[in-house]
Amino acid sequence: MTVIVRFAPSPTGYIHIGNARPALYNWLFALKNKGQFILRYDDTDVERSRSEYAEAIARDIDWLGIKPSRVEYQSKRFAVYDAAVEKLKAAGLLYACYETAEELELRRKLRLARKLPPVYARDALKLTDEQKAVYEAEGRKPHWRFLLPNFKNSPFETERTEVHWDDLVRGPQTVDLASMSDPVLVREDGTYLYTLPSVVDDIDMGITHIIRGDDHVTNTGAQIAIFRALSDVVPTFGHHNLLTTTSGEGLSKRSGALSVGSLREAGVEPMAVASLAVLTGTSDNVEPVATMEELAARYEPSHASKSNAKFDPADLTGLNRALIHHLEFADVASRLAEIGISGDKAEAFWAAVRGNIDHVKDATQWWEVVNRTEPYSDAVAAEDKDFITQAFDLLPEAPWGNDIWKVWTEAVKAATGRKGKTLFMPLRLALTGVGSGPELADLLPLIGREHTLARRA
Incomplete structure (x- = not known):
C-alpha cells in the first residue's frame, strides 16, 4: 500500500507555525514511508477564500521544504460533492431540517435545563410533507443533517454506539455516536461545511492516513460513520496536540501570529521552524535538526504528548543560531550575494562570522566592519x-x-x-x-x- 496523506488548509489567511505542524507531520510521515503528499485547498468558502492566500500557503510550505505530489482545489469539485449528497439522500442518511439558529439554541437550553445532553433530538424527522411545504412557503431553506447510526429500530431511541480506531498518536480511541448531534453537512444556502467535502475527497483521492490536530478527535467518530456510508475504506487517523504560547493562548491565523511568511522575512531558517514545530510537545528534545530527512527519521507520531504543546517564540532564535553556525559557505552564498556580500573574501568572511550571528542577514553588520x-x-x-x-x-x-x-x-x-x-x-x-x-x-x-x-x- 502506498501511503497517501494530505494537508488541507483554508486559504482565508496566512498560515502560522501552528498550522505548519500538521503540514510538517504529514510531510514527514510521507517522507518516512516513501508516500505521497497532497496539498488540498479547502476553499469551498468562496466569499472568504482568496487566491493570494493560496499562493502564500504554497510559497510557505515550499520554503519549509514540503514538496506536494499534487495540488487540489475543493472549489473545483462541487459536482463530486453533489453526487455524494444525492447518494446519502437516496440511502435515507441525509435529511432536511428547517429550524432557525434561534430555535436550535432555545431547544438546546431547554434540554440543558432538563438535565439532558444538548444534542439535536431529530425533530425534523417527524415533519410531514405538509409541514415542510409550510416552512418553504414561509421562505425557509433547509439545512441537511447526516443521520448517525446510533440506533437499532427508531432514530428517536438512540443507544450507545461506539466507534473505535487505533490512533497513530493517541493510541486506542472510542467515541460514542449517541453522545453527539447529527452533523450538518449542507447549509441553508446549499454550501458545504468542512466535513462532507473532506470525507468525499479523502475517499476519492485514496488518502490512507489523516494526521491532524486533536481538536478533531470527537469529529472523527461522526466522520468514520460518513466514510462507512460512502465507502468500504476508512483511513488511519492520528491526532497530534495543538501548539499554544507559553501562556496557553491558541494561535490565530487571522491575527497573523507567528505567520510562516513573517518568520521567513525575519531571516529564520526553515529547519529552525520545522524543528520547533515538530519536536515541541513530544518526548524528544527540542534541538536543531539540519535536514528534513533527518527530521523524518526522528519523527514518531506516538511521541507527542496528550496535552497542548507550549512553546516560546524566543526558542526559535537559539535553534536558528545553532543551525547558522554549521552552514557552509555553499549553503548561503546566494543569500549573502543578495545582501551585498560577495567577492574573493566572502567565503573566508563567512567562516569568520557565522559563529557570531543569529540570522544570515546579520552578517551585513560584520561586512560593514570589514570594509x-x-x-x-x-x-x-x-x-x-x-x-x-x-x-x-x-x-x-x-x-x-x-x-x-x-x-x-x-x-x-x-x-x-x-x-x-x-x-x-x-x-x-x-x-x-x-x-x-x-x-x-x-x-x-x-x-x-x-x-x-x-x-x-
Whole structure:
C-alpha cells in the first residue's frame, strides 16, 4: 500500500507555525514511508477564500521544504460533492431540517435545563410533507443533517454506539455516536461545511492516513460513520496536540501570529521552524535538526504528548543560531550575494562570522566592519588613546598572512607591556567599534592593512 496523506488548509489567511505542524507531520510521515503528499485547498468558502492566500500557503510550505505530489482545489469539485449528497439522500442518511439558529439554541437550553445532553433530538424527522411545504412557503431553506447510526429500530431511541480506531498518536480511541448531534453537512444556502467535502475527497483521492490536530478527535467518530456510508475504506487517523504560547493562548491565523511568511522575512531558517514545530510537545528534545530527512527519521507520531504543546517564540532564535553556525559557505552564498556580500573574501568572511550571528542577514553588520574606512572615534576610552596610537605605529607592513593578528599583538605587547584584556579589548574597540564578536585573528586579514590604518583616530 502506498501511503497517501494530505494537508488541507483554508486559504482565508496566512498560515502560522501552528498550522505548519500538521503540514510538517504529514510531510514527514510521507517522507518516512516513501508516500505521497497532497496539498488540498479547502476553499469551498468562496466569499472568504482568496487566491493570494493560496499562493502564500504554497510559497510557505515550499520554503519549509514540503514538496506536494499534487495540488487540489475543493472549489473545483462541487459536482463530486453533489453526487455524494444525492447518494446519502437516496440511502435515507441525509435529511432536511428547517429550524432557525434561534430555535436550535432555545431547544438546546431547554434540554440543558432538563438535565439532558444538548444534542439535536431529530425533530425534523417527524415533519410531514405538509409541514415542510409550510416552512418553504414561509421562505425557509433547509439545512441537511447526516443521520448517525446510533440506533437499532427508531432514530428517536438512540443507544450507545461506539466507534473505535487505533490512533497513530493517541493510541486506542472510542467515541460514542449517541453522545453527539447529527452533523450538518449542507447549509441553508446549499454550501458545504468542512466535513462532507473532506470525507468525499479523502475517499476519492485514496488518502490512507489523516494526521491532524486533536481538536478533531470527537469529529472523527461522526466522520468514520460518513466514510462507512460512502465507502468500504476508512483511513488511519492520528491526532497530534495543538501548539499554544507559553501562556496557553491558541494561535490565530487571522491575527497573523507567528505567520510562516513573517518568520521567513525575519531571516529564520526553515529547519529552525520545522524543528520547533515538530519536536515541541513530544518526548524528544527540542534541538536543531539540519535536514528534513533527518527530521523524518526522528519523527514518531506516538511521541507527542496528550496535552497542548507550549512553546516560546524566543526558542526559535537559539535553534536558528545553532543551525547558522554549521552552514557552509555553499549553503548561503546566494543569500549573502543578495545582501551585498560577495567577492574573493566572502567565503573566508563567512567562516569568520557565522559563529557570531543569529540570522544570515546579520552578517551585513560584520561586512560593514570589514570594509569600514573611518575610525571608531567614540569607541576607545580616553585613557587608551595613546596606547592605540602606539599600537597603530607598530602595525606590520604588507603583505599580511593569516598570522598577522598574532604578529602584531606580540609586537604591541613587547613595546607597551600590556597583556590580556588591557591589550586586546582596546584593539578590538578600535578595529570593530564593539567589545565582542568574531575572532580578530580571522577578521584582521579580511580588513587588510589599508582599512586598518583608516581606523586610526
